[in-house]
Amino acid sequence: MIIGLEIHAELSTRSKIFCSCSTAFGGEPNSRCCPVCLGLPGALPLLNETAVEYGILAGLALNCTISVESKFDRKNYFYPDLPKAYQISQYDQPLCRDGWVEFELEQELLHAGVTRVHLEEEAGKSIHSGDNILGSDYSSIDYNRAGIPLIEIVTEPDLRSPAQAKAFLEQLKRTLQYIDVSDCKMEEGSLRCDANISLRPQGGRAFGTKVEIKNLNSFRAVERALDHEVQRQRNVLETGAAVVQDTRAWNEAKGVTVSMRSKEESHDYRYFPEPDLPPLAVNQVWVEELRQSLPEMPLPKRNRIMEQYGLGRYASDFLANSAIWADFFECAAKQYGNYKVLCNWLMGDVSRVLNARQEELPQSRLTPAALVELLRLVDDEIISGSQAKDVLEEVCATGRSSKQVTADLGMEQISDEDELTAMVEEVLAAHPEQAQRCREGEERLVGYFVGQVMKLSRGQANPKRVNALLRQKLQQ
Amino acid sequence: MKLHTLEAWSLRDLIRDGSVTSTDIVESFLDQIRARDAEIGAYITVCGEQALEAAKHSDERRREGRTLSDWDGIPAAIKDNISVKGVANTCGSHMLAQYHAPYDAHVVSLLKQAGMPILGKTNMDEFAMGSSTEFSALKTTRNPWDRQKVPGGSSGGSAAAVASHQAPWALGSDTGGSVREPAAFCGLVGIKPTYGRVSRRGLVAFASSLDQIGMLTHSVRDGAALLQLLAGHDELDSTSVRREVPSYESVLGAGASGLRVGLLGGASQQGLQPEIHEALEQAACFLADQGAEIQEHAFPLLDKAIETYYLVATAEASSNLARYDGVRYGLRVEGSDTGEMFRRTRSEGFGPEVKRRIMLGTYALSAGYYEAYYRKAQQVRTMIRDGFLELFEKVDVLLGPTTAASAFGFGEKPDPLQMYLTDIYTVPANLAGLPAIHVPVGLDHGGLPIGLQITASPFAETNALRSAAVLETFARNRGWNR
Ligand SMILES: [Zn+2]
Numbered sequence: 001m002i003i004g005l006e007i008h009a010e011l012s013t014r015s016k017i018f019c020s021c022s023t024a025f026g027g028e029p030n031s032r033c034c035p036v037c038l039g040l041p042g043a044l045p046l047l048n049e050t051a052v053e054y055g056i057l058a059g060l061a062l063n064c065t066i067s068v069e070s071k072f073d074r075k076n077y078f079y080p081d082l083p084k085a086y087q088i089s090q091y092d093q094p095l096c097r098d099g100w101v102e103f104e105l106e107q108e109l110l111h112a113g114v115t116r117v118h119l120e121e122e123a124g125k126s127i128h129s130g131d132n133i134l135g136s137d138y139s140s141i142d143y144n145r146a147g148i149p150l151i152e153i154v155t156e157p158d159l160r161s162p163a164q165a166k167a168f169l170e171q172l173k174r175t176l177q178y179i180d181v182s183d184c185k186m187e188e189g190s191l192r193c194d195a196n197i198s199l200r201p202q203g204g205r206a207f208g209t210k211v212e213i214k215n216l217n218s219f220r221a222v223e224r225a226l227d228h229e230v231q232r233q234r235n236v237l238e239t240g241a242a243v244v245q246d247t248r249a250w251n252e253a254k255g256v257t258v259s260m261r262s263k264e265e266s267h268d269y270r271y272f273p274e275p276d277l278p279p280l281a282v283n284q285v286w287v288e289e290l291r292q293s294l295p296e297m298p299l300p301k302r303n304r305i306m307e308q309y310g311l312g313r314y315a316s317d318f319l320a321n322s323a324i325w326a327d328f329f330e331c332a333a334k335q336y337g338n339y340k341v342l343c344n345w346l347m348g349d350v351s352r353v354l355n356a357r358q359e360e361l362p363q364s365r366l367t368p369a370a371l372v373e374l375l376r377l378v379d380d381e382i383i384s385g386s387q388a389k390d391v392l393e394e395v396c397a398t399g400r401s402s403k404q405v406t407a408d409l410g411m412e413q414i415s416d417e418d419e420l421t422a423m424v425e426e427v428l429a430a431h432p433e434q435a436q437r438c439r440e441g442e443e444r445l446v447g448y449f450v451g452q453v454m455k456l457s458r459g460q461a462n463p464k465r466v467n468a469l470l471r472q473k474l475q476q
Numbered sequence: 477m478k479l480h481t482l483e484a485w486s487l488r489d490l491i492r493d494g495s496v497t498s499t500d501i502v503e504s505f506l507d508q509i510r511a512r513d514a515e516i517g518a519y520i521t522v523c524g525e526q527a528l529e530a531a532k533h534s535d536e537r538r539r540e541g542r543t544l545s546d547w548d549g550i551p552a553a554i555k556d557n558i559s560v561k562g563v564a565n566t567c568g569s570h571m572l573a574q575y576h577a578p579y580d581a582h583v584v585s586l587l588k589q590a591g592m593p594i595l596g597k598t599n600m601d602e603f604a605m606g607s608s609t610e611f612s613a614l615k616t617t618r619n620p621w622d623r624q625k626v627p628g629g630s631s632g633g634s635a636a637a638v639a640s641h642q643a644p645w646a647l648g649s650d651t652g653g654s655v656r657e658p659a660a661f662c663g664l665v666g667i668k669p670t671y672g673r674v675s676r677r678g679l680v681a682f683a684s685s686l687d688q689i690g691m692l693t694h695s696v697r698d699g700a701a702l703l704q705l706l707a708g709h710d711e712l713d714s715t716s717v718r719r720e721v722p723s724y725e726s727v728l729g730a731g732a733s734g735l736r737v738g739l740l741g742g743a744s745q746q747g748l749q750p751e752i753h754e755a756l757e758q759a760a761c762f763l764a765d766q767g768a769e770i771q772e773h774a775f776p777l778l779d780k781a782i783e784t785y786y787l788v789a790t791a792e793a794s795s796n797l798a799r800y801d802g803v804r805y806g807l808r809v810e811g812s813d814t815g816e817m818f819r820r821t822r823s824e825g826f827g828p829e830v831k832r833r834i835m836l837g838t839y840a841l842s843a844g845y846y847e848a849y850y851r852k853a854q855q856v857r858t859m860i861r862d863g864f865l866e867l868f869e870k871v872d873v874l875l876g877p878t879t880a881a882s883a884f885g886f887g888e889k890p891d892p893l894q895m896y897l898t899d900i901y902t903v904p905a906n907l908a909g910l911p912a913i914h915v916p917v918g919l920d921h922g923g924l925p926i927g928l929q930i931t932a933s934p935f936a937e938t939n940a941l942r943s944a945a946v947l948e949t950f951a952r953n954r955g956w957n958r
Contacts, residue, residue: 040578041567041799042577043677076794078815085799085801270841270843271841272792276681276715
């Protein structure tokens with residue numbers, strides 16, 4: 001089986017690709033539009049240099065060659081959400097070409113070629129009055145998204161299973177997020193994927209007919225739709241029939257792909273060079289500067305974290321999954337040497353608290369310094385591990401320092417020798433009979449007395465110290 | 477004194493020495509419009525109130541000594557495919573009959589910044605596709621010299637407005653001769669600047685790589701002045717060129733001495749009206765007398781110019797005009813689904829010539845035909861441009877005809893191909909992006925204006941204007957008097 005993907009990612013520039021309108025998500029319909037992105041008569045495009053920069057960064061991160069000269073072309077087709085009835089895209093001279101992506105699936109290192117990365121503009125969004133276009137009395141169109149810069153990434157047909165396709169996409173998303181050129185939110189449509197798949201019958205030489213699947217709105221959908229399509233094509237081939245070349249839409253609810261053939265027909269987009277934009281010449285000095293500015297990529301980072309901090313693969317994957325978490329970890333690790341404990345806290349309680357608060361790490365009040373301070377309080381036995389969880393919640397909620405929260409909540413453990421001795425003596429004196437049995441060797445009563453001291457101290461006594469003092473007293 | 481009969485320069489002198497006000501001038505033109513336009517049909521929209529308002533402001537500024545430019549208070553007419561904020565921008569089409577532009581074209585901003593009132597919007601062939609203004613879907617424009625004749629096109633309304641003194645000067649657009657040919661038919665100076673010299677932003681696109689805004693004026697010095705106002709880089713038009721604008725006025729008196737003038741022989745000259753042919757020969761002699769060096773050159777590739785032009789122009793037009801689909805603005809004819817709405821809107825909204833060119837262009841770009849038509853045409857276009865650049869190493873300007881004949885009558889060219897052939901002398905400048913100027917030099921036996929064309933190398937408007945000024949003297953010597 002061979003699978004190739006076409007991915008569209010919206011670039012997170014502040015303004016659109018050919019005008020100065022805002023690209024922010026949402027907004028009153030048609031409030032972020034101008035003559036250019038509405039395609040009004042006489043309007044002309046002006047290329048946003050930041051979109052080019054982001055496109056080059058993406059190309060470099062995907063190990064592409066950046067074209068010294070590329071050009072824009074018009075892709076002509078009629079559709080209500082396409083304001084000019086053509087999309088400005090790049091046809092035969094894309095900005096970037098001949099790259100590759102390394103990714104892992106079940107600890108196996110895989111490799112997929114990237115044929116090209118090119119710039120183009122986003123269309124508007126149709127909003128139907130009914131559930132779908134056929135069941136609607138009318139449709140409205142919001143052009144706020146029209147003209148948002150996109151990159152289209154086309155892979156070589158190098159993927160060999162639906163699971164590989166999913167793993168590839170996850171790595172691609174991670175990479176684009178690492179270089180901060182796209183937020184890759186599939187639910188907001190800022191990352192979209194189409195898949196091409198064909199099967200080769202067992203023992204056969206030639207691959208079968210290519211089928212394209214559209215409307216894949218999540219990584220899970222990509223994998224499920226491909227799984228379904230493999231099965232469907234197998235069934236067709238088993239009956240001795242041939243798979244027909246087709247464009248199919250994934251129906252998430254029913255879990256099937258449906259032919260779009262009647263709607264799509266075979267489009268002739270009549271591409272020709274965009275006369276309103278001169279060819280795009282890219283200064284190679286600039287490209288080198290951008291190459292130098294690239295951050296460490298996910299896989300090398302993961303490998304380095306494993307090695308440098310002696311962490312396991314699972315933990316390192318967790319950290320390197322996001323540059324933000326990895327940076328947080330590495331910043332904290334400069335001040336705190338027990339990397340495993342640090343990482344466990346991030347994977348466990350920190351993730352849990354942020355999830356509960358519905359916060360992302362960058363928005364959270366938690367800083368690496370605050371976390372380190374918290375872990376030191378535990379290490380120094382000023383608070384217990386379970387108290388630390390409460391402190392973490394409070395730090396995340398208020399942004400106060402761990403020490404301050406500990407003090408404010410009255411959580412500091414009592415480790416003062418005299419204070420603890422007084423409490424131990426008080427408890428032993430209150431229960432002379434049990435004290436006697438304990439002296440005679442009834443071990444389990446030590447725990448009972450520790451409990452009594454904890455109760456007396458309202459939980460603040462350092463249990464280890466109490467235990468030691470009790471044994472000392474009972475032996476006298 | 478009839479203010480409306482004066483060229484813009486004379487109006488400028490009068491307004492400067494305080495003998496007239498902008499209001500006097502604008503009123504004089506509005507009076508003339510009221511008196512003449514029912515018969516001529518130059519304007520689609522007259523902006524009387526706004527023009528008078530602008531004139532009033534101009535007069536205030538002048539009284540307070542804070543005029544915006546030398547041309548503050550001098551009005552102009554604008555072709556109806558150049559956007560003026562809040563004013564209808566019909567492009568001579570049913571499709572946009574109800575469309576008002578929500579923004580000013582760059583050139584219109586420049587006119588407003590110079591303090592110039594806008595008299596109105598002028599008729600044109602639908603979406604600038606035509607050579608006679610007969611393809612306007614909205615009205616008929618007549619040639620002021622002979623109302624049985626067409627004014628030329630597609631900027632026929634602008635030409636007729638200036639020629640009938642309903643505007644001192646006007647803006648047009650020139651994709652394949654649409655400024656120069658109506659200038660020729662109406663006895664005006666018509667300038668098509670170098671591609672990229674004047675911003676296209678706000679000019680409704682017909683063929684983006686060929687379109688250029690141009691000027692229709694009574695004299696070469698008026699043309700130079702209007703070009704001076706509008707030339708320059710517009711950072712929002714990526715095809716406008718960042719290049720210094722020289723002083724155009726200062727070259728007008730430079731004469732012909734030392735000027736290398738090329739004449740093109742060959743088959744293309746054979747169908748010329750005898751009077752134009754004669755004028756061409758006399759003009760060459762006059763230039764030689766004035767110290768120019770006359771050279772003859774052959775440029776056989778120009779025989780392919782018309783085919784090349786019509787492939788490139790229609791291909792781009794098919795894409796540029798696809799946005800008129802009834803969804804966002806302009807005409808909408810409802811249908812049971814969007815596909816039917818598109819079809820009905822476009823079937824009813826576009827006239828026959830526009831449809832013909834959209835179909836030609838769509839065909840030229842289609843899979844299987846692209847290589848043979850569009851790509852081949854682009855290759856020939858490059859060769860034509862290279863040929864011109866080579867030629868302009870040897871000569872400073874080329875002298876030739878603008879049209880093969882003077883204005884023709886209504887309905888005289890029912891065959892589209894015949895109509896296309898009227899552009900034979902004008903399209904090469906568009907294909908190569910060259911500046912070209914039409915200068916009237918006299919009248920033919922029927923009393924219709926004839927003239928000649930000067931073409932120069934890219935951004936050498938100075939050479940073209942300098943030569944045009946000499947031709948103007950030549951015309952005066954022959955008794956030409958507008
Ligand atoms: Zn915009």
